[in-house]
Amino acid sequence: MDDDASITHLTEATREKLRQTVAKIERLEEEKKEVAEQIKEIYAEAKAFGFDTKALRQVIKLRKVDKAEREEQEMVLDTYLLALGEA
Structure with missing residues (x-):
């Protein structure tokens, strides 16, 4: 048409x-x-x-995420850092 x-x-x-x-x-x-x-x-x-506005922005971002989901993300991040010898 x-x-x-x-x-x-x-x-x-x-x-x-x-x-x-x-x-x-x-x-x-x-x-x-x-x-x-x-x-x-x-x-x-x-x-x-x-x-520190960079840290403040991160706090705002983290507060938007459900606590359980945030903890899971932190656990995965910690696991990756440990595997890379960064922890």
């Missing part, structure tokens, strides 16, 4: 739903950008207080 033919077959309600969907996505993308900027500012504040 030709693209132009597809467009002409859209009902006005479908076109309006498409416009609303695009508008929602654009609004959420803008909000995501604002939140990312706020997070960046908080890391800058943490750095100004003397916190």
